[in-house]
Amino acid sequence: MSVDQLEFRRVMGHFATGVTVVTSHDGAGKLGGLTANAVASVSLDPPLLLVCIDKKSDSYPLFDASRSFAVNILANQQETLSRRFAKSGGDKFTGVGYRIGVTGCPILTDTIAFLDCRVRYTFEAGDHTIYVGEAVEIAVGSDADPLLYFRGGYRNLSA
């Protein structure tokens, strides 16, 4: 029995997640990033986490170019930022606060946490590549509630 793509997306949309902006760079000054919720913790020793990146996204080449990425975990008031990074094109960083982390990836301001990572493993998985990174700098930030994503829409903890 084959599974319809839209139905797969709809059903997986019932798995409530946080929302992140995963940033990277090309090693020559070009920054990029995309909104992502296919993010998971993998290992404690060493500290590994994974992100799944669509091969068709504009940001995709950056991950292999720099072999690094930063996961920026968004606060509930950062829905506009999430929408900006969920669209291809334009300079996504104009007017956005950030600093450059130890891997060269942008660390966004006012997030609830970030993990700056160097790529250790990659796995081809259909139309995505799974990048497993080792966290080299991490911190929690604002104590705001998280931005959530559920059934195809943004949510917060109280609604």
Ligand SMILES: Cc1cc2nc3c(=O)[nH]c(=O)nc-3n(C[C@H](O)[C@H](O)[C@H](O)COP(=O)(O)O)c2cc1C
């Ligand atoms: C809530 C949410 C979660 C998303 N999660 C992912 C993800 O895990 N991986 C991915 O490749 N794209 C994900 N996307 C889609 C990308 O954000 C979208 O394709 C974006 O336009 C890519 O930007 P780029 O082409 O500039 O790299 C998600 C979008 C939303 C709204």
